[in-house]
Amino acid sequence: xxxxxxxxxxxxxxxxxxxxxxxxxxxEIYGGLNGVYDFGHLGTLLKNNIRAAWLKSINEFGxxxxxxxxxxxxEAVWQASGHLTNFSDPLVDCMSCKHxxxxxxxxxDKSCPHCGNKQWTDVRQFNLMFKSQxxxxxxxxxxxxxxxxxxxxxxxxxxxxxxxNRVKIPFGIAQIGKAFRNEITPKQFLFRxxxxxxxxxxxxxxxxxxxxxFERWCSARLDFYRHIGLTMHNIRLxxxxxxxxxxxxxxxxxxxxxxxFGWKELEGIAHRGTFDLSQHSQHSGKDLGVFDEExxxxxxxTVIECSVGVDRLFLTLLFDAYTEDIVEGExxxxxxxxxxxxxxxxxxxxxxxxxxxxxxxxxxxxxxKLGLAMQYDDSGSIGKRYRRQDEIGTPLCFTYDYDSAxxxxxxxxxxxxxxxxxxxxxxxxxxxxxxLNSPFQKIY
Ligand code: ATP
Numbered sequence: 001x002x003x004x005x006x007x008x009x010x011x012x013x014x015x016x017x018x019x020x021x022x023x024x025x026x027x028e029i030y031g032g033l034n035g036v037y038d039f040g041h042l043g044t045l046l047k048n049n050i051r052a053a054w055l056k057s058i059n060e061f062g063x064x065x066x067x068x069x070x071x072x073x074x075e076a077v078w079q080a081s082g083h084l085t086n087f088s089d090p091l092v093d094c095m096s097c098k099h100x101x102x103x104x105x106x107x108x109d110k111s112c113p114h115c116g117n118k119q120w121t122d123v124r125q126f127n128l129m130f131k132s133q134x135x136x137x138x139x140x141x142x143x144x145x146x147x148x149x150x151x152x153x154x155x156x157x158x159x160x161x162x163x164x165n166r167v168k169i170p171f172g173i174a175q176i177g178k179a180f181r182n183e184i185t186p187k188q189f190l191f192r193x194x195x196x197x198x199x200x201x202x203x204x205x206x207x208x209x210x211x212x213x214f215e216r217w218c219s220a221r222l223d224f225y226r227h228i229g230l231t232m233h234n235i236r237l238x239x240x241x242x243x244x245x246x247x248x249x250x251x252x253x254x255x256x257x258x259x260x261f262g263w264k265e266l267e268g269i270a271h272r273g274t275f276d277l278s279q280h281s282q283h284s285g286k287d288l289g290v291f292d293e294e295x296x297x298x299x300x301x302t303v304i305e306c307s308v309g310v311d312r313l314f315l316t317l318l319f320d321a322y323t324e325d326i327v328e329g330e331x332x333x334x335x336x337x338x339x340x341x342x343x344x345x346x347x348x349x350x351x352x353x354x355x356x357x358x359x360x361x362x363x364x365x366x367x368x369k370l371g372l373a374m375q376y377d378d379s380g381s382i383g384k385r386y387r388r389q390d391e392i393g394t395p396l397c398f399t400y401d402y403d404s405a406x407x408x409x410x411x412x413x414x415x416x417x418x419x420x421x422x423x424x425x426x427x428x429x430x431x432x433x434x435x436l437n438s439p440f441q442k443i444y
Pocket of ligand 1: 149181183190191192193194196197198265266267268307308309310311312313
Protein backbone atom coordinates (compact mmCIF):
# COMPACT_ATOMS: atom_id res chain seq x y z
CA UNK A 1 0.00 0.00 0.00
CA UNK A 2 1.30 3.49 -0.86
CA UNK A 3 1.41 6.45 1.53
CA UNK A 4 -2.26 7.39 1.82
CA UNK A 5 -3.65 10.80 0.99
CA UNK A 6 -5.99 11.76 3.80
CA UNK A 7 -6.99 15.27 2.80
CA UNK A 8 -10.08 15.49 0.67
CA UNK A 9 -11.31 18.59 -1.11
CA UNK A 10 -14.89 19.76 -0.69
CA UNK A 11 -15.49 18.85 -4.36
CA UNK A 12 -14.34 15.25 -3.73
CA UNK A 13 -16.70 14.90 -0.76
CA UNK A 14 -19.64 16.38 -2.70
CA UNK A 15 -18.92 14.06 -5.64
CA UNK A 16 -18.71 10.98 -3.40
CA UNK A 17 -21.97 11.88 -1.65
CA UNK A 18 -23.75 12.23 -4.96
CA UNK A 19 -22.15 9.18 -6.64
CA UNK A 20 -23.01 6.84 -3.78
CA UNK A 21 -26.38 8.32 -2.85
CA UNK A 22 -25.51 9.81 0.54
CA UNK A 23 -26.84 13.30 -0.25
CA UNK A 24 -28.79 14.90 -3.10
CA UNK A 25 -29.42 18.56 -3.85
CA UNK A 26 -33.04 19.18 -2.90
CA UNK A 27 -35.44 19.57 -5.87
CA GLU A 28 -32.53 18.92 -8.24
CA ILE A 29 -34.81 18.15 -11.19
CA TYR A 30 -36.26 21.66 -10.85
CA GLY A 31 -32.87 23.36 -10.69
CA GLY A 32 -32.18 22.80 -6.98
CA LEU A 33 -32.95 24.66 -3.78
CA ASN A 34 -29.94 26.55 -2.47
CA GLY A 35 -28.78 25.45 0.97
CA VAL A 36 -31.30 22.58 1.20
CA TYR A 37 -30.42 18.89 0.81
CA ASP A 38 -32.08 15.47 0.76
CA PHE A 39 -30.45 12.37 2.19
CA GLY A 40 -30.43 9.00 0.41
CA HIS A 41 -30.17 5.50 1.87
CA LEU A 42 -26.53 5.65 3.01
CA GLY A 43 -26.89 9.24 4.19
CA THR A 44 -29.92 8.36 6.27
CA LEU A 45 -28.13 5.38 7.81
CA LEU A 46 -25.13 7.54 8.67
CA LYS A 47 -27.40 10.19 10.21
CA ASN A 48 -29.14 7.53 12.30
CA ASN A 49 -25.75 6.33 13.56
CA ILE A 50 -24.76 9.90 14.45
CA ARG A 51 -28.02 10.44 16.36
CA ALA A 52 -27.70 7.12 18.21
CA ALA A 53 -24.07 7.74 19.20
CA TRP A 54 -24.91 11.25 20.43
CA LEU A 55 -27.87 10.05 22.51
CA LYS A 56 -25.75 7.31 24.04
CA SER A 57 -22.99 9.75 24.92
CA ILE A 58 -25.22 12.30 26.61
CA ASN A 59 -27.02 9.59 28.56
CA GLU A 60 -23.65 8.54 29.94
CA PHE A 61 -23.23 12.04 31.42
CA GLY A 62 -26.22 11.79 33.75
CA UNK A 63 -30.03 11.72 33.86
CA UNK A 64 -31.39 12.91 30.56
CA UNK A 65 -35.01 13.23 29.41
CA UNK A 66 -35.88 13.24 25.75
CA UNK A 67 -38.04 15.79 24.04
CA UNK A 68 -39.42 16.63 20.61
CA UNK A 69 -40.80 20.13 20.27
CA UNK A 70 -42.75 21.73 17.47
CA UNK A 71 -40.96 23.40 14.59
CA UNK A 72 -43.35 26.36 14.44
CA UNK A 73 -42.95 28.86 17.26
CA UNK A 74 -45.15 31.83 18.08
CA GLU A 75 -43.75 35.33 17.88
CA ALA A 76 -43.93 35.61 21.69
CA VAL A 77 -41.32 32.84 22.05
CA TRP A 78 -38.80 34.55 19.77
CA GLN A 79 -39.52 37.92 21.30
CA ALA A 80 -38.67 36.59 24.75
CA SER A 81 -35.62 34.62 23.61
CA GLY A 82 -34.14 37.67 21.91
CA HIS A 83 -34.12 36.12 18.44
CA LEU A 84 -36.45 38.73 16.94
CA THR A 85 -34.01 41.50 17.81
CA ASN A 86 -30.66 39.75 17.83
CA PHE A 87 -30.71 36.79 15.47
CA SER A 88 -29.38 38.54 12.41
CA ASP A 89 -26.32 38.72 10.18
CA PRO A 90 -24.95 41.86 8.52
CA LEU A 91 -25.98 42.12 4.87
CA VAL A 92 -24.49 44.18 2.07
CA ASP A 93 -25.30 44.43 -1.66
CA CYS A 94 -23.14 45.37 -4.60
CA MET A 95 -25.10 48.16 -6.31
CA SER A 96 -23.43 47.42 -9.61
CA CYS A 97 -24.07 43.65 -10.09
CA LYS A 98 -26.68 43.20 -7.31
CA HIS A 99 -24.67 40.40 -5.71
CA UNK A 100 -25.51 39.98 -2.03
CA UNK A 101 -22.95 39.17 0.69
CA UNK A 102 -22.65 38.63 4.41
CA UNK A 103 -20.77 41.80 5.29
CA UNK A 104 -18.45 39.97 7.70
CA UNK A 105 -17.45 37.56 4.88
CA UNK A 106 -15.85 40.18 2.64
CA UNK A 107 -13.59 43.22 2.81
CA UNK A 108 -15.71 46.30 2.07
CA ASP A 109 -12.58 48.38 1.45
CA LYS A 110 -12.06 46.24 -1.64
CA SER A 111 -14.09 45.79 -4.85
CA CYS A 112 -16.91 43.30 -5.32
CA PRO A 113 -15.36 39.84 -5.88
CA HIS A 114 -18.07 39.17 -8.50
CA CYS A 115 -17.96 42.24 -10.80
CA GLY A 116 -14.86 44.14 -9.68
CA ASN A 117 -16.72 47.41 -8.97
CA LYS A 118 -16.75 49.12 -5.58
CA GLN A 119 -20.26 50.38 -4.98
CA TRP A 120 -21.56 48.95 -1.72
CA THR A 121 -24.92 49.65 -0.11
CA ASP A 122 -24.97 50.42 3.61
CA VAL A 123 -24.59 47.37 5.81
CA ARG A 124 -27.93 46.37 7.34
CA GLN A 125 -29.03 43.61 9.70
CA PHE A 126 -30.91 40.68 8.14
CA ASN A 127 -32.95 38.49 10.51
CA LEU A 128 -32.29 34.83 9.74
CA MET A 129 -35.65 33.46 10.86
CA PHE A 130 -38.19 32.18 8.32
CA LYS A 131 -41.53 33.84 8.98
CA SER A 132 -44.96 32.48 8.18
CA GLN A 133 -48.58 32.84 9.28
CA UNK A 134 -50.82 30.43 11.12
CA UNK A 135 -54.18 29.87 9.44
CA UNK A 136 -56.02 32.06 6.95
CA UNK A 137 -56.20 35.31 8.94
CA UNK A 138 -53.56 37.88 8.08
CA UNK A 139 -53.33 39.62 11.43
CA UNK A 140 -49.83 39.93 12.86
CA UNK A 141 -51.00 38.04 15.96
CA UNK A 142 -50.84 34.91 13.77
CA UNK A 143 -47.15 35.39 12.90
CA UNK A 144 -45.09 32.27 13.46
CA UNK A 145 -41.46 31.43 12.80
CA UNK A 146 -39.69 28.21 11.88
CA UNK A 147 -37.41 27.61 14.83
CA UNK A 148 -33.79 28.67 14.22
CA UNK A 149 -32.63 26.39 17.09
CA UNK A 150 -34.31 23.58 18.99
CA UNK A 151 -33.45 24.89 22.47
CA UNK A 152 -36.30 27.36 23.00
CA UNK A 153 -38.98 24.67 22.75
CA UNK A 154 -37.28 22.95 25.70
CA UNK A 155 -37.18 26.11 27.81
CA UNK A 156 -40.84 26.95 27.28
CA UNK A 157 -41.78 23.38 28.27
CA UNK A 158 -39.69 23.17 31.40
CA UNK A 159 -42.71 23.45 33.68
CA UNK A 160 -44.58 20.67 31.85
CA UNK A 161 -41.53 18.45 31.81
CA UNK A 162 -40.73 18.97 35.50
CA UNK A 163 -44.27 18.32 36.64
CA UNK A 164 -44.60 15.09 34.65
CA ASN A 165 -41.22 13.47 35.32
CA ARG A 166 -39.49 12.55 38.53
CA VAL A 167 -36.16 14.30 38.01
CA LYS A 168 -34.00 16.31 40.31
CA ILE A 169 -31.39 18.94 39.55
CA PRO A 170 -28.94 18.26 37.95
CA PHE A 171 -30.52 16.70 34.89
CA GLY A 172 -30.71 17.27 31.15
CA ILE A 173 -33.32 17.57 28.43
CA ALA A 174 -32.18 16.48 25.00
CA GLN A 175 -33.66 17.09 21.62
CA ILE A 176 -32.77 16.13 18.07
CA GLY A 177 -34.68 18.02 15.42
CA LYS A 178 -34.82 20.35 12.48
CA ALA A 179 -33.83 24.01 12.64
CA PHE A 180 -34.10 26.63 9.93
CA ARG A 181 -31.98 29.68 9.21
CA ASN A 182 -32.34 31.86 6.15
CA GLU A 183 -28.54 32.08 5.79
CA ILE A 184 -27.49 34.95 3.51
CA THR A 185 -24.92 32.80 1.76
CA PRO A 186 -25.36 29.06 2.37
CA LYS A 187 -22.05 27.43 1.48
CA GLN A 188 -19.58 24.60 1.86
CA PHE A 189 -22.24 21.97 1.21
CA LEU A 190 -23.61 20.64 4.53
CA PHE A 191 -21.58 23.12 6.57
CA ARG A 192 -23.96 26.05 6.19
CA UNK A 193 -27.48 25.04 5.22
CA UNK A 194 -30.86 26.74 5.42
CA UNK A 195 -32.63 23.65 6.73
CA UNK A 196 -30.55 21.48 9.03
CA UNK A 197 -30.79 19.30 12.11
CA UNK A 198 -29.48 20.00 15.58
CA UNK A 199 -28.70 17.78 18.55
CA UNK A 200 -29.01 19.87 21.67
CA UNK A 201 -28.81 19.11 25.35
CA UNK A 202 -29.89 21.65 27.93
CA UNK A 203 -28.33 20.67 31.26
CA UNK A 204 -29.98 22.20 34.33
CA UNK A 205 -27.79 22.62 37.40
CA UNK A 206 -27.26 24.79 40.46
CA UNK A 207 -25.36 27.98 39.73
CA UNK A 208 -22.62 27.15 42.23
CA UNK A 209 -21.90 23.90 40.33
CA UNK A 210 -22.14 25.44 36.89
CA UNK A 211 -18.49 26.24 36.17
CA UNK A 212 -17.35 22.73 37.09
CA UNK A 213 -20.26 21.30 35.09
CA PHE A 214 -19.31 23.43 32.07
CA GLU A 215 -15.76 22.02 32.24
CA ARG A 216 -17.11 18.47 32.62
CA TRP A 217 -19.31 18.91 29.55
CA CYS A 218 -16.37 20.24 27.51
CA SER A 219 -14.32 17.16 28.27
CA ALA A 220 -17.30 14.81 27.76
CA ARG A 221 -17.91 16.28 24.32
CA LEU A 222 -14.24 15.84 23.34
CA ASP A 223 -14.48 12.21 24.54
CA PHE A 224 -17.48 11.78 22.25
CA TYR A 225 -15.54 12.94 19.21
CA ARG A 226 -12.62 10.68 20.13
CA HIS A 227 -15.03 7.79 20.59
CA ILE A 228 -16.69 8.17 17.19
CA GLY A 229 -13.26 8.05 15.58
CA LEU A 230 -12.44 11.66 14.66
CA THR A 231 -8.74 12.45 14.37
CA MET A 232 -8.15 14.42 17.54
CA HIS A 233 -5.37 16.63 16.16
CA ASN A 234 -8.04 18.11 13.90
CA ILE A 235 -10.18 19.03 16.91
CA ARG A 236 -9.67 21.88 19.35
CA LEU A 237 -11.64 23.96 21.84
CA UNK A 238 -11.94 27.66 21.18
CA UNK A 239 -13.03 29.86 24.09
CA UNK A 240 -15.18 32.80 22.98
CA UNK A 241 -13.79 36.24 23.63
CA UNK A 242 -16.13 38.85 25.16
CA UNK A 243 -16.81 40.24 21.66
CA UNK A 244 -17.71 36.79 20.29
CA UNK A 245 -20.15 35.86 23.07
CA UNK A 246 -23.82 35.57 22.08
CA UNK A 247 -26.33 37.77 23.93
CA UNK A 248 -27.45 34.84 26.12
CA UNK A 249 -24.04 33.39 27.01
CA UNK A 250 -21.96 33.87 30.13
CA UNK A 251 -19.18 31.82 28.55
CA UNK A 252 -18.89 29.60 25.49
CA UNK A 253 -16.43 27.10 24.05
CA UNK A 254 -16.65 26.03 20.44
CA UNK A 255 -15.48 22.59 19.50
CA UNK A 256 -13.71 23.39 16.24
CA UNK A 257 -12.63 21.06 13.46
CA UNK A 258 -9.88 21.74 10.96
CA UNK A 259 -11.74 21.67 7.65
CA UNK A 260 -9.93 22.27 4.34
CA PHE A 261 -11.50 25.75 4.52
CA GLY A 262 -10.06 26.44 8.00
CA TRP A 263 -10.78 25.82 11.69
CA LYS A 264 -14.56 26.11 12.04
CA GLU A 265 -17.21 25.52 14.68
CA LEU A 266 -18.54 21.99 14.88
CA GLU A 267 -20.33 22.34 18.21
CA GLY A 268 -21.07 25.14 20.64
CA ILE A 269 -20.89 24.56 24.41
CA ALA A 270 -22.51 27.51 26.16
CA HIS A 271 -23.01 28.56 29.75
CA ARG A 272 -26.43 30.21 29.29
CA GLY A 273 -26.83 31.13 32.95
CA THR A 274 -30.52 31.70 33.76
CA PHE A 275 -31.06 33.93 30.73
CA ASP A 276 -33.65 31.82 28.88
CA LEU A 277 -35.72 30.73 31.86
CA SER A 278 -35.80 34.20 33.32
CA GLN A 279 -36.79 35.73 29.95
CA HIS A 280 -39.62 33.22 29.48
CA SER A 281 -40.73 33.62 33.12
CA GLN A 282 -40.92 37.39 32.67
CA HIS A 283 -42.60 37.37 29.26
CA SER A 284 -45.11 34.60 30.02
CA GLY A 285 -45.77 35.60 33.61
CA LYS A 286 -45.30 31.94 34.67
CA ASP A 287 -42.81 30.89 37.29
CA LEU A 288 -40.36 28.50 35.57
CA GLY A 289 -38.37 27.94 38.74
CA VAL A 290 -37.51 24.61 40.32
CA PHE A 291 -38.61 23.95 43.90
CA ASP A 292 -35.77 23.21 46.30
CA GLU A 293 -36.99 20.83 49.03
CA GLU A 294 -34.24 21.83 51.47
CA UNK A 295 -34.56 25.60 51.03
CA UNK A 296 -38.35 25.35 50.63
CA UNK A 297 -38.18 27.88 47.84
CA UNK A 298 -38.05 27.98 44.12
CA UNK A 299 -35.07 29.10 42.00
CA UNK A 300 -34.13 29.31 38.33
CA UNK A 301 -31.55 26.66 37.51
CA THR A 302 -28.47 27.51 35.46
CA VAL A 303 -28.24 26.00 31.99
CA ILE A 304 -25.26 24.52 30.20
CA GLU A 305 -26.03 23.81 26.56
CA CYS A 306 -24.20 21.63 24.05
CA SER A 307 -25.39 22.07 20.48
CA VAL A 308 -24.11 20.34 17.38
CA GLY A 309 -25.51 20.01 13.87
CA VAL A 310 -26.15 16.47 12.63
CA ASP A 311 -25.34 17.56 9.08
CA ARG A 312 -22.20 19.46 10.06
CA LEU A 313 -20.97 16.42 11.97
CA PHE A 314 -21.88 14.24 8.96
CA LEU A 315 -19.65 16.41 6.77
CA THR A 316 -16.89 16.36 9.40
CA LEU A 317 -16.97 12.57 9.59
CA LEU A 318 -16.66 12.31 5.81
CA PHE A 319 -13.73 14.73 5.64
CA ASP A 320 -12.04 12.94 8.49
CA ALA A 321 -12.54 9.45 7.05
CA TYR A 322 -11.81 10.13 3.37
CA THR A 323 -8.58 8.45 2.31
CA GLU A 324 -7.01 7.63 -1.03
CA ASP A 325 -4.37 4.93 -1.34
CA ILE A 326 -3.05 2.47 -3.91
CA VAL A 327 -4.01 -1.18 -3.55
CA GLU A 328 -2.59 -3.71 -6.00
CA GLY A 329 -1.53 -0.92 -8.34
CA GLU A 330 -4.96 0.74 -8.37
CA UNK A 331 -6.12 3.93 -6.68
CA UNK A 332 -8.89 3.33 -4.20
CA UNK A 333 -11.07 5.70 -2.20
CA UNK A 334 -11.78 4.42 1.28
CA UNK A 335 -13.88 5.95 4.02
CA UNK A 336 -12.14 5.04 7.27
CA UNK A 337 -15.22 5.55 9.41
CA UNK A 338 -15.36 3.90 12.79
CA UNK A 339 -17.49 0.71 12.53
CA UNK A 340 -20.17 2.27 14.76
CA UNK A 341 -20.55 5.16 12.30
CA UNK A 342 -20.27 3.14 9.07
CA UNK A 343 -23.68 3.09 7.31
CA UNK A 344 -23.23 -0.54 6.21
CA UNK A 345 -21.64 -2.82 8.79
CA UNK A 346 -20.80 -5.80 6.60
CA UNK A 347 -21.10 -6.95 3.00
CA UNK A 348 -21.61 -10.50 1.77
CA UNK A 349 -20.26 -11.76 -1.56
CA UNK A 350 -20.59 -15.12 -3.27
CA UNK A 351 -17.35 -15.62 -5.23
CA UNK A 352 -19.39 -16.56 -8.33
CA UNK A 353 -23.11 -16.88 -8.98
CA UNK A 354 -22.73 -20.59 -8.10
CA UNK A 355 -22.31 -19.72 -4.42
CA UNK A 356 -25.39 -17.53 -4.43
CA UNK A 357 -27.68 -19.85 -2.50
CA UNK A 358 -25.56 -20.57 0.60
CA UNK A 359 -24.20 -17.00 0.81
CA UNK A 360 -27.60 -15.38 0.39
CA UNK A 361 -28.97 -17.70 3.12
CA UNK A 362 -26.09 -16.70 5.43
CA UNK A 363 -26.62 -12.99 4.66
CA UNK A 364 -30.33 -13.11 5.47
CA UNK A 365 -29.71 -15.15 8.61
CA UNK A 366 -27.07 -12.73 10.00
CA UNK A 367 -29.09 -9.65 9.01
CA UNK A 368 -32.11 -10.98 10.87
CA LYS A 369 -30.08 -12.06 13.88
CA LEU A 370 -28.19 -8.77 14.32
CA GLY A 371 -30.70 -6.29 12.88
CA LEU A 372 -27.92 -4.24 11.34
CA ALA A 373 -27.58 -2.58 7.92
CA MET A 374 -25.74 -4.97 5.59
CA GLN A 375 -25.45 -5.50 1.86
CA TYR A 376 -25.37 -8.50 -0.46
CA ASP A 377 -23.50 -8.01 -3.71
CA ASP A 378 -22.92 -10.57 -6.45
CA SER A 379 -22.13 -8.33 -9.40
CA GLY A 380 -18.68 -7.65 -10.86
CA SER A 381 -15.27 -8.94 -9.84
CA ILE A 382 -14.49 -9.37 -6.14
CA GLY A 383 -11.99 -6.48 -6.46
CA LYS A 384 -14.72 -4.16 -7.78
CA ARG A 385 -17.08 -5.22 -5.01
CA TYR A 386 -14.41 -4.46 -2.39
CA ARG A 387 -13.88 -0.99 -3.92
CA ARG A 388 -17.61 -0.23 -3.80
CA GLN A 389 -17.72 -1.12 -0.11
CA ASP A 390 -14.45 0.70 0.68
CA GLU A 391 -15.87 3.89 -0.78
CA ILE A 392 -18.86 3.82 1.57
CA GLY A 393 -16.82 2.74 4.59
CA THR A 394 -18.02 -0.86 5.13
CA PRO A 395 -15.57 -2.31 7.67
CA LEU A 396 -15.95 -6.01 6.83
CA CYS A 397 -16.59 -8.01 3.63
CA PHE A 398 -17.28 -11.74 3.75
CA THR A 399 -16.73 -13.97 0.70
CA TYR A 400 -18.11 -17.45 0.20
CA ASP A 401 -15.81 -19.30 -2.21
CA TYR A 402 -15.18 -22.75 -3.72
CA ASP A 403 -13.81 -24.14 -0.42
CA SER A 404 -16.61 -22.81 1.78
CA ALA A 405 -18.94 -25.77 1.30
CA UNK A 406 -16.14 -28.12 2.43
CA UNK A 407 -14.59 -26.21 5.34
CA UNK A 408 -17.79 -24.39 6.37
CA UNK A 409 -15.79 -21.15 6.48
CA UNK A 410 -15.69 -17.83 4.67
CA UNK A 411 -13.01 -15.22 4.04
CA UNK A 412 -13.30 -11.95 5.92
CA UNK A 413 -11.52 -8.93 4.49
CA UNK A 414 -10.76 -5.80 6.54
CA UNK A 415 -11.38 -2.42 4.95
CA UNK A 416 -8.42 -0.41 6.28
CA UNK A 417 -5.64 -2.99 6.01
CA UNK A 418 -7.18 -5.10 3.19
CA UNK A 419 -5.92 -8.14 5.15
CA UNK A 420 -7.96 -11.32 4.92
CA UNK A 421 -8.53 -14.27 7.19
CA UNK A 422 -10.57 -17.44 7.15
CA UNK A 423 -13.29 -17.81 9.78
CA UNK A 424 -15.93 -20.44 10.50
CA UNK A 425 -19.42 -19.59 9.23
CA UNK A 426 -20.85 -19.89 12.75
CA UNK A 427 -18.47 -17.15 13.96
CA UNK A 428 -19.56 -14.50 11.43
CA UNK A 429 -22.24 -12.84 13.62
CA UNK A 430 -19.95 -12.74 16.66
CA UNK A 431 -17.12 -11.37 14.49
CA UNK A 432 -19.27 -8.45 13.34
CA UNK A 433 -20.43 -7.67 16.88
CA UNK A 434 -16.83 -7.77 18.17
CA UNK A 435 -15.73 -5.38 15.43
CA LEU A 436 -18.52 -2.96 16.31
CA ASN A 437 -17.64 -3.08 20.00
CA SER A 438 -13.86 -2.75 19.71
CA PRO A 439 -12.32 0.68 20.26
CA PHE A 440 -11.63 2.13 16.83
CA GLN A 441 -8.24 3.16 15.55
CA LYS A 442 -7.64 4.23 11.97
CA ILE A 443 -5.00 2.09 10.33
CA TYR A 444 -2.87 3.56 7.52
P1 ATP B 1 -21.91 29.48 12.84
O1 ATP B 1 -21.08 30.51 13.57
O2 ATP B 1 -21.10 28.45 12.13
O3 ATP B 1 -23.00 30.08 12.02
P2 ATP B 1 -23.56 29.35 15.10
O4 ATP B 1 -22.66 29.83 16.21
O5 ATP B 1 -24.56 30.27 14.52
O6 ATP B 1 -22.67 28.69 13.95
P3 ATP B 1 -25.11 27.77 16.84
O7 ATP B 1 -26.24 28.70 16.87
O8 ATP B 1 -24.20 27.67 18.01
O9 ATP B 1 -24.26 28.02 15.53
O10 ATP B 1 -25.67 26.33 16.42
C1 ATP B 1 -25.20 25.15 17.02
C2 ATP B 1 -24.70 24.18 15.97
O11 ATP B 1 -25.68 23.99 14.92
C3 ATP B 1 -23.45 24.65 15.23
O12 ATP B 1 -22.29 24.35 15.99
C4 ATP B 1 -23.52 23.80 13.97
O13 ATP B 1 -23.02 22.49 14.20
C5 ATP B 1 -25.00 23.74 13.70
N1 ATP B 1 -25.40 24.76 12.72
C6 ATP B 1 -25.67 26.06 12.96
N2 ATP B 1 -26.00 26.70 11.82
C7 ATP B 1 -25.95 25.77 10.84
C8 ATP B 1 -26.20 25.80 9.43
N3 ATP B 1 -26.59 26.92 8.82
N4 ATP B 1 -26.05 24.66 8.73
C9 ATP B 1 -25.67 23.50 9.33
N5 ATP B 1 -25.43 23.41 10.66
C10 ATP B 1 -25.56 24.52 11.40
